[in-house]
Amino acid sequence: MSENEMGYRGSKSEFNHSVKEQRVDGGWCKKPLHLRCTLMGFERNYQIKIPSKQLYKQYYSTLSKSSLNNKLHxxxxxxxxxxxxxxxxxxxxxxxxxxxxxxxxxxxxxxxxxxxxxxxxxxxxxxxxxxxxxxxxxxxxxxxxxxxxxxxxxxxxxxxxVTQxxxxxxxxxxxxxxxxxxxxxxxxxxxxxxxxxxxxxxxxxxxxxxxFPNVTCVGRPEYKFNGIPDPYWVAGFTSGDGSFHLNIKKSDTNISHRVSLRFSINLHIRDAEVLKGLVIYFNTLNKTSTVVKGMLNQEKQYVSKSDNTVSLAITKTTEISEVIIPFFEEYPIQGVKSLDFADFKKVAMMIGAKEHLTIEGLHRILEIKLNMNKHREW
Incomplete structure (x- = not known):
């Protein structure tokens, strides 16, 4: 199923990606010691089979603990x-x-x-x-x-x-x-x-x-964005259209690897004001934070347009750790995407502890990435 179709519920990649995301097989080579990443294409090509597929399939609720046995806000x-x-x-x-x-x-x-x-x-x-x-x-x-x-x-x-x-x-x-x-x-x-x-x-x-060739067509009601009304609206909207992604790339020296996080939302260009409003909204959450203040002062850095789409992307580790993660801890994501967020948060903590700079930590992050978003078992 395409991730841009209505039924797709994992974290969504950017609209302008022309090549589907491929899973990466990672292994350590001893001569010399380095992480080898190979694009595998199909799961049947994997060198090591996924244990969850061999043993059993576990079914679970994808609702956050705060919503179980309760009602949605x-x-x-x-x-x-x-x-x-x-x-x-x-x-x-x-x-x-x-x-x-x-x-x-x-x-x-x-x-x-x-x-x-x-x-x-x-x-x-x-x-x-x-x-x-x-x-x-x-x-x-x-x-x-x-x-x-x-x-x-x-x-x-x-x-x-709030949207169109x-x-x-x-x-x-x-x-x-x-x-x-x-x-x-x-x-x-x-x-x-x-x-x-x-x-x-x-x-x-x-x-x-x-x-009815002579029917009088009615004009579409005028739309005006009036701001983000409530933090729970952000949680609901992100549960639908938000994305939590991990990126692992080789550094310029081709020896070590760089781990980065990205929180993003991609919409049709007609809803550009909504994404700008989200940047402003995050700015209002904690006015004493220099990190959040910087988000407002550099709005163009976070919202970009391409053809008929508009994207919000937050990639700075400090902003993700001090703004995005605390927000969704208080106002939880629901559904399968809550599992993506949990993995996203786990890796952010590893980066904060500099575990990503070790071979063991990097290997663990790679394993997490291989089971996130549309690759996740259910």
Whole structure:
């Protein structure tokens, strides 16, 4: 599964990578003593088999300890929906209907099956919706009845979306009110729905354009970024769109290796203001920290644009240790990505203790890297 597809839940690599990340096989050569790294391509080519694959597969909850047997914070839900949610609206032919067309609304979140636990917690928190398998490796949380969609609308009215997805919700909400009042069963109500659909997601299908050539299209609601509302929103959004990565590269001397950390978030260019807002937000967490102050003063260093994407990347070890890790310790990541964060934190502590400068430490970090992100067992 591609990491840019909706179902992918591991830490995501940067959008502009044209070559898929390959796993690295590492071994120590004695003559002379050095770490040998070989791109393996496929797991069947590995010189040493992974024990977890030979013995048994362990299934576990990917929810953080703070959320087990509890409910998700409402701002976490909004942040996660900003990253992974979809407001879907369909108008399809229906011969049994008086108007020959049927309208339906869905709020959907699709994830890899290994993250079913977080969708179950979402369902238990909101007390509406259903979980459905979607193919062999994915599951989706779906809310579709008007009664239950009222809960979804009420939630996002109280805890508003932050990204451009807020405009989709405003259109979705207008469609919801029309259907709730049963106006969609009239010619005028149906035309109003079709006009609204022209501005959400993929717009009107060819069949709708052909059937309603004179429909008046509705303009997309104006979007304005209004800042980061709550730390739990950051935790939810990062649980969806954030990435925790380790890099191991040979130094210029070609003798030792350099270990680095990267926390990143990659979005469509239209949400550039959100990433700039995150830099500002991290700056406000601890105004006495010279590390965090530096983040605001050098905003361009953290947010970069390329074609249709925008990226936030934090790579300085001090900023990761003093800002990023403490933040997500207090406001936990949920799902499989919480395991990536745990490994990320472990390596940061090793770097702080300078263990990465030893052969044993470097070998241990390499083993951690080989089992992170999309390579992780579940």
């Amino acid at each position: 409402p701002w976490f839900i909004t942040g996660f929906a900003d990253a992974e949610g979809c407001f879907s609206f369909a108008i399809k032919p229906d011969a049994k209907s008086k108007l020959k067309w049927r309208s339906s609304l869905l709020f959907v979140i699709k994830l890899h099956i290994k993250d079913a636990a977080i969708l179950e917690l979402l369902k238990n928190t909101l007390m509406v919706g259903k979980l459905r398998t979607n193919g062999q490796n994915s599951v989706q949380y779906v809310v579709e009845s008007i009664k239950e969609l009222q809960v979804i609308v009420d939630h996002f009215n109280k805890y508003p979306l 997805k807020a405009s989709d919700f405003l259109i979705f909400k207008q469609c919801f009110e029309i259907i709730k009042q049963r106006e969609h069963l009239t010619d005028q109500g149906l035309l109003s729905l079709i006009g609204l659909k022209s501005s959400i997601n993929w717009g009107l299908s060819d069949s709708l354009k052909e059937a």
